[in-house]
Amino acid sequence: MHLRRWFAPLALLLIVWSLFTGASVADGDRNNSLPTDLLILLFTIVILGASVVFFYWRQIRRRQDSDQRLKEHTELIRNILDSQPDMVYYKDTDGRYRLCNENCARFIGRSANEIYGLTDADFYDSPTAALASQRDKETIERGAQCIHEEWLHNADGRPVLLETRKLPLYSKDGQCTGILGMSRDITESKKAQKNLEHMAHHDVLTGLANRILLNEQLDYALQLAKRSNKTVAVLFIDLDKFKEINDSIGHAVGDLLLKDVAHRLTKNLRDTDICARLGGDEFIVVLTQVDDASTINEKCDQLLSVISQPYSLQGHLLSVFASAGISVAPQHGESVDALIRNADVALHKAKELGRNRSWMYQPELSRNMHSRMSLEKDLRDALVQNDFRLVYQPQFRQNESNPLRVETLLRWPHPLRGLISPHEFIPLAETSGLIMELGLWVLRSACEQFLAWRDQGLTLEKIAVNVSAIQINGSFAESVAKILDDLNFNPQWLELEVTESLMMSGITEVTQQIHLLRNMGVEFSIDDFGTGYSSLSKIKSMPVSVLKIDQSFVRDISDESSDYEIARAIIMMAKSLGLSVVAEGVENQIQEDTLHRLGCDWLQGYFYGNPLSGEEFLTKYNTNQ
Numbered sequence: 001m002h003l004r005r006w007f008a009p010l011a012l013l014l015i016v017w018s019l020f021t022g023a024s025v026a027d028g029d030r031n032n033s034l035p036t037d038l039l040i041l042l043f044t045i046v047i048l049g050a051s052v053v054f055f056y057w058r059q060i061r062r063r064q065d066s067d068q069r070l071k072e073h074t075e076l077i078r079n080i081l082d083s084q085p086d087m088v089y090y091k092d093t094d095g096r097y098r099l100c101n102e103n104c105a106r107f108i109g110r111s112a113n114e115i116y117g118l119t120d121a122d123f124y125d126s127p128t129a130a131l132a133s134q135r136d137k138e139t140i141e142r143g144a145q146c147i148h149e150e151w152l153h154n155a156d157g158r159p160v161l162l163e164t165r166k167l168p169l170y171s172k173d174g175q176c177t178g179i180l181g182m183s184r185d186i187t188e189s190k191k192a193q194k195n196l197e198h199m200a201h202h203d204v205l206t207g208l209a210n211r212i213l214l215n216e217q218l219d220y221a222l223q224l225a226k227r228s229n230k231t232v233a234v235l236f237i238d239l240d241k242f243k244e245i246n247d248s249i250g251h252a253v254g255d256l257l258l259k260d261v262a263h264r265l266t267k268n269l270r271d272t273d274i275c276a277r278l279g280g281d282e283f284i285v286v287l288t289q290v291d292d293a294s295t296i297n298e299k300c301d302q303l304l305s306v307i308s309q310p311y312s313l314q315g316h317l318l319s320v321f322a323s324a325g326i327s328v329a330p331q332h333g334e335s336v337d338a339l340i341r342n343a344d345v346a347l348h349k350a351k352e353l354g355r356n357r358s359w360m361y362q363p364e365l366s367r368n369m370h371s372r373m374s375l376e377k378d379l380r381d382a383l384v385q386n387d388f389r390l391v392y393q394p395q396f397r398q399n400e401s402n403p404l405r406v407e408t409l410l411r412w413p414h415p416l417r418g419l420i421s422p423h424e425f426i427p428l429a430e431t432s433g434l435i436m437e438l439g440l441w442v443l444r445s446a447c448e449q450f451l452a453w454r455d456q457g458l459t460l461e462k463i464a465v466n467v468s469a470i471q472i473n474g475s476f477a478e479s480v481a482k483i484l485d486d487l488n489f490n491p492q493w494l495e496l497e498v499t500e501s502l503m504m505s506g507i508t509e510v511t512q513q514i515h516l517l518r519n520m521g522v523e524f525s526i527d528d529f530g531t532g533y534s535s536l537s538k539i540k541s542m543p544v545s546v547l548k549i550d551q552s553f554v555r556d557i558s559d560e561s562s563d564y565e566i567a568r569a570i571i572m573m574a575k576s577l578g579l580s581v582v583a584e585g586v587e588n589q590i591q592e593d594t595l596h597r598l599g600c601d602w603l604q605g606y607f608y609g610n611p612l613s614g615e616e617f618l619t620k621y622n623t624n625q
């Protein structure tokens, strides 16, 4: 490189030197100067020629190098553009495409070369092309990047949502030369975003509004109603015994049922009304812009009746009922929370009153609810502080003076309110879930007492313990077995009293648990028999050994009464099925005589003895003392 650079100056130097030396030689030796001059001249011409050739050769090489570099540069830029996931293009100020990458060419359906020099009007319909040109103009006028979303049809005719950024480009002297455009296909991401938004505001199973959307919509409905002096009603709807359907037939059918209920509700509402699912089997319906408040109850009952029409789901014919609590704005609250809370309170009342009905909120319901909540707290404390007590009521075989069986009954001596009836606190323990712990405490304590009596000489055949339906879940048998095992308690000494409706429910889980315990030797009796709706044929298949005639039939048992007929029928049926019968609530001689005549095996009631504490029971009935 260095040699090449010095070659021309050297050649020039050589020419000057040769002219100079040629002149000096001519001065000194004229005879010999001609051939030398010629040589020098020739040499100089050669050198000059070589220099010129070299100069041009160097110029050509330089241009070739720069062309090559330009080519490499252009290729690099094209590669960079083509590697972009977006469509990239450049249009001049007349809207003619001067550059576009492969993605852009593919979208348009022509090669980049074909696109060169064309305008949007050559690819798109006139409104689309006009809009694109208008946006180009706006971008140039604004002198800054503009972003917009646009639907375009790609080369296959598929509509594509593009997010397009347009940017004006300028020459060195500040003249706008055109628009650089970058468009990204956001069809799928927009769809996903919409789905996410929908999911965030809707219940996945039913597609109804969820709590978030309900809050927004109800809030808006309340504002509208306030302005127009109208009423808004909130209906809190809950399916009755949905858990039992779910447990017995399965969650798949349960899901279908919820979907169907949602469909029936929406079909029977106006477009302006709101229907939401809060989860589980809880639905909220909001009747907006109600002119006449007296129509609310009617509408609610119509919805409950629609829900109660039979369902045919996966081959199962189901009847489902629902209860509803109603709150009305502004009387029962002006905020979303207050209205939903009060509708919920009213729903509890509807359920308490026997389900399949609606109930309108009243302020005293909240007061009751508060006292119930405080009692529930006391119940929890009582469990922790071991405040509960057990009492025992004897059961006598006909003509026997010593009890052979005993029923365990729970007592709660409340520190302020005195003795609270199990009729009051057992339902509370059930709804709060405390019954699980409380029930197992009763069972363990009763078994311990039975063993203590035995140790002290009082030998009984069996001890009965009441069990709430809600206690019989999938781990019930295991929990009972553990207690019996811990205490080394013979399962044949234990009888569990369950209600008729539980036995009749046919819930698979319950039947399985009862069978597990029966196989261990635990006996089951049906408590308060006759108050449910057992079909006599069904009794045969029930895993029980004892029927307890409800005390309501014993109370007025006399030869002529219908109660007498019922008691007689129960005893006859039980005998024919090989079951024992216990009559509860026996209070006098007439009742005892009648039951004797009817052949009742076992008798229990105040006539024989009140429920007693464990010690009192031992003192009274231990004949071995």
Ligand SMILES: Nc1nc2c(ncn2[C@@H]2O[C@H](COP(=O)(O)O[C@H]3[C@@H](O)[C@H](n4cnc5c(=O)[nH]c(N)nc54)O[C@@H]3COP(=O)(O)O)[C@@H](O)[C@H]2O)c(=O)[nH]1
Pocket: 393, 407, 408, 409, 410, 421, 422, 423, 426, 442, 466, 467, 468, 497, 527, 528, 551, 584, 585, 586, 587, 604, 605, 606, 607, 611
């Ligand atoms: N799940 C659980 N339920 C329980 C438990 N302990 C009790 N209970 C249930 O509460 C209901 C009310 O029980 P209680 O107030 O104890 O009343 C029982 C007896 O005291 C009463 N009785 C007994 N003899 C007579 C009588 O001659 N006359 C009369 N009027 N009443 C009498 O009857 C109730 C008998 O209960 P039961 O045999 O179970 O029906 C009651 O439903 C209890 O089952 C518990 O631990 N768990």
